[in-house]
Amino acid sequence: MKIYRAMCSEEAVKTLENGRPHFLRRFKWFSHKLNFITDRVQDGSFNNSKVKNDRYTRLFEFEVHDLTKADFISNNEIQFDRRKNPKITLIREVLNNG
Numbered sequence: 001m002k003i004y005r006a007m008c009s010e011e012a013v014k015t016l017e018n019g020r021p022h023f024l025r026r027f028k029w030f031s032h033k034l035n036f037i038t039d040r041v042q043d044g045s046f047n048n049s050k051v052k053n054d055r056y057t058r059l060f061e062f063e064v065h066d067l068t069k070a071d072f073i074s075n076n077e078i079q080f081d082r083r084k085n086p087k088i089t090l091i092r093e094v095l096n097n098g
Contacts, residue, residue, distance in 0.1 A: 002091070003030040003064050003078060006041045006056035012093070015060060019090050023082035029073075030062065034094075036076040059095040062088050 005021065005028070014022035021028055031037050041056050064078075065087035071079045080086040 001032060001064050001067065003032050003062050003088070004034050004037045004059060004094070005030045005062065006037050006059050008055050009058060012058040012060070012096075015090060016093070021060075021062065021080075021088055021090075026082055028080050028082070030064075030078050030080065030088075031076055032078065033076055034061075040076075057097040058093065061091045061094050063091055064088050 007015065011022050011024070021030075031041075037059060064080075067078075071081065073079045080088065
């Protein structure tokens with residue numbers, strides 16, 4: 001399944017180096033709906049992004065191989081726990097506004 005995540009440039013660099021999402025904290029949020037990321041997360045008001053304008057400037061597409069290790073939170077978002085070692089691989093960078 002393809003999933004998407006918007007992130008800052010610092011996280012994007014680490015993600016590109018590793019070929020998988022960079023988990024600084026235990027949990028990461030993704031969406032299987034590209035329009036949710038572009039319309040809601042990158043709208044300029046999500047999670048204090050008005051204050052930190054570089055927060056969600058880069059958008060990545062990933063492939064998740066094992067959804068049994070995912071915590072489904074809503075219809076739009078999926079939360080992954082790095083301790084459960086989700087098998088998420090980087091496919092490509094979709095957008096770079098950073």
